[in-house]
Amino acid sequence: MLDIETDLNQPSAHTALTPSYRIDTRNYSEKEYNKFVKVNTVKDWSSMKWKDIGRPFQVTSYAKEKKEWEVENRRELPAHTSWEMFNKSFHEWFVKDVPGEMDKTKKAFFTSLKQFKPADTKAAVGDLIKIHLWNYVHRIQDGIWDPRGKRALFEGLDVKAPRILFLGAAEGYEAMQLAALYPGSEIVMVDYDSFCKDTRYGEFLESYPFLGENPLTGSKKIYYKTDFPTEYVVSDIRKLGYTNEFDIVLSVGLLEHFPDELKAEVVEWHRKFVKPGGYMIMTTPRAQLRSKLYYEIMADVMNHTYRELMTLEQMGLYLYENGLDILRSGYIKVHNGIVAKAR
Ligand SMILES: C[S@@+](CC[C@H](N)C(=O)[O-])C[C@H]1O[C@@H](n2cnc3c(N)ncnc32)[C@H](O)[C@@H]1O
Secondary structure (H helix, E strand, C coil), rough: CEEEEEEECCCEEEEEEECCCCEECCCCCCHHHHHHHHHHHCCCCHCHHHHCCCCEEECCCCCCCHHHHHHHCCCCCCHHHHHHHHHHHHHHCCCCCHHHHHHHHHHHHHHHHHHCCCHHHHHHHHHHHHHHHHHHHHCCCCCCCCHHHHHHCCCCCCCCEEEEEECCCCCCHHHHHHHHHHHCEEEEEECCCCHHHHHHHHHCCCCCEEEEEECCCCCEEEHHHHHCEEEEEECCCCHHHCCCCEEEEEECCHHHHHHHHHHHHHHHHHHHHEEEEEEEEEEEEECHHHHHHHHHHHHHHHCCCCCCCCHHHHHHHHHHHHCEEEEEEEEECEEEEEEEEEC
């Protein structure tokens, strides 16, 4: 059953809770804008110094699945396999019937207490905390998809019917949100884990509404996955044969998975495929206390790979010192976001 809240000022706009996620087609008023995004808090990137802002926080509590693989195989988990593990694990959470799971884990907890099985109780408490945290972060707060924050971050680009390249696309959410804002977009999604094409994107709900623009009237319009012409390419980004042919090159949660010696290469992946004057958009998870707690509690679900949490200043400095001009920078609920062009 849907639990619907309608914004009376915008009759077509509403938010609704399904068992797995939130739908949110509410726009924000000018007054509300700062609730969803804080932009351009940094005025001068050229004077930013590493010694003043420190380096990112590295997340070091890893998933049990990664640790077990490494003990069994006596070597470090290869990056590609770690992404396959991550994508399967993360996808399972997006499709959960969250209220149903909350009931189930509560029952398992009381059963373990009644039977006085301390190991089961400990596991049940862990499950209970995880599902409640997921319910709050993803379903109630909509912190992961964050459509209002992302719309606020992505608005105002000078593009018409852009070609969008999404590097490390996973389920492709942000490219679809961009395509709704800029009608006539064509999307190319790239991920080297075929599960992303077949399942994470393949099974992404056709009924999920993306709020965007109607090019004919200039008013708001709802779009769906099937409205966006999309090609999904299963390939390593390093093997792509495109030239600098895209109006927008996008990545979400990619840069923070590479240590400093590889950051320049990751920035280059974006620059290489963007048209002269085109936009590069990147987001990374924020280094805030609640995110540190989230990655600690959700380690088994999320932490199969190298991962950093960074501030907007740290993220911006990586891009600035690797030759990008930062046009717009800001943070939304759980991510930093930067819109940049090549310098
Ligand atoms: C952390 S995920 C992106 C976050 C995403 N929004 C999500 O919901 O999972 C990064 C994605 O990049 C992909 N990826 C990492 N390195 C890649 C590479 N060299 N080539 C292609 N895809 C890559 C991974 O398979 C993964 O799906």
